[in-house]
Amino acid sequence: MQRLYDFLRRHPTWVDGFWAVVLLGISVASGTAGQEDSGTDAKAVTIPITLFLCLVIALRRRMPEAMLLLAVTMGAAQLVLDMPMVPADFALLVITFTVASNGTRWASRLALTAGLCAAPLAQLRWPDQQTSAGGQVAIVVFQTVPFALAWVLGDSLRTRRAYFAQLEERAARLEKEREAQAKVAVAAERARIARELHDVVAHNVSVMVVQADGAAYVLDSAPDQAKKALEIISGTGRQALAEMRRLLGVLRTGEHQESGEYVPQPDVEQLDDLIEQCRTSGLPVDFKIEGTPRPLPSGVELTAYRIVQEALTNTRKHGGPNAGASVRLVYFDDGLGLLVEDDGKGAPHELYEEGGVDGQGHGLIGMRERIGMVGGTLDAGPRPGGGFRISALLPLKPAH
DSSP, rough: OOHHHHHHHHHHHHHHHHHHHHHHHHHHHSSOOOOTTOOHHHHHHHHHHHHHHHHHHHHTTSSHHHHHHHHHHHHHHHHHHHOOOGGGGGGHHHHHHHHHHHHHHHHHHHHHHHHHHHHHHHHHHSSSTTSSSHHHHHHHHHHHHHHHHHHEEEEEEHHHHHHHHHHHHHHHHHHHHHHHHHHHHHHHHHHHHHHHHHHHHHHHHHHHHHHHHHHHHTHHHHHHHHHHHHHHHHHHHHHHHHHHHHHHHSTTHHHHHHHHHOOOOOOOOHHHHHHHHHHHHHHOEEEEESSSSOOHHHHHHHHHHHHHHHHHEEEEESSSSTEEEEEEEEESSSEEEEEEOEEEEEEOOOHHHOOOOTSOOOOOHHHHHHHHHHTTTEEEOOOTTTEEEEEEEOOOOOOO
């Protein structure tokens, strides 16, 4: 039964053709398509009009506008040729519903006009002399109501289809927007992880390179210092690996839930460890905190830590052998200030702007991206007496 239903849905013209044949059979059986006492002229008019009206039923869904015009033409021909109403005139009612639900607007209006005019014109063309005027009006109303109802039902079906089509379009648009937002979120997360990896690798590897060079230089003359440098290299490498595992674990869904471990992001409280690591690697750093320390939003703390880390890494890589640095952390009422300066030879400011200190686009560009994410400002450039200066202001937004 389901297969038959699916077949009929896929072939609506076959269904309409079947009902057209049924209507033609009813017309023939009622004697409208051929009457024994009718003349040849009457048959010549009745038969083709009946066939055309049945054709309207058969092709109503394929060509609704054309079939409406054909039905109106046949109705007008009946009036002109004095052919009384026949069962096949039911096609005008059907085509009115079809055009109201599926046709164009002009065809829908034409179908409504023709349906409302059909009964009054028929009553005027073939009046019943035995019926009173009130009875004739009642007949007209009774015959007009079905056409009005057919048009209202068809137009309501059109409106409902348009409403559901709009809902489907809106759902599809929202789905595309969600996919686009998901892609943007993934890209932003990957960019964040890339910045984190750059900061981790650039800082720790630079420490390891400096210590390795120092160990090789004093390996024969001062074995104890070489051993200490190797220990620093080992500790720095382990720290770098731990941070890289934490960052790469973000790419694996639910890894920290499964392992039951979560390593927090660096914050300003860990600046002491970072600066001590720099001092151990041979870079003198003066660190001061001004104002009253207080809890900060996690994004601000991570940004502050990474800016200081990046700035000290650049000093170690480009400041020269005798460079020193100073770090100031200032707590304002509505912001956190950072000032990192060094007295080394530094790298050209153009190198920072165009491709980053390592030529890979992660110098000041990366810093500005981080600060922009928290709504802060960055001022960086060479110092008048030599060296480089980085000043940043991070607004303190209340945590929600």
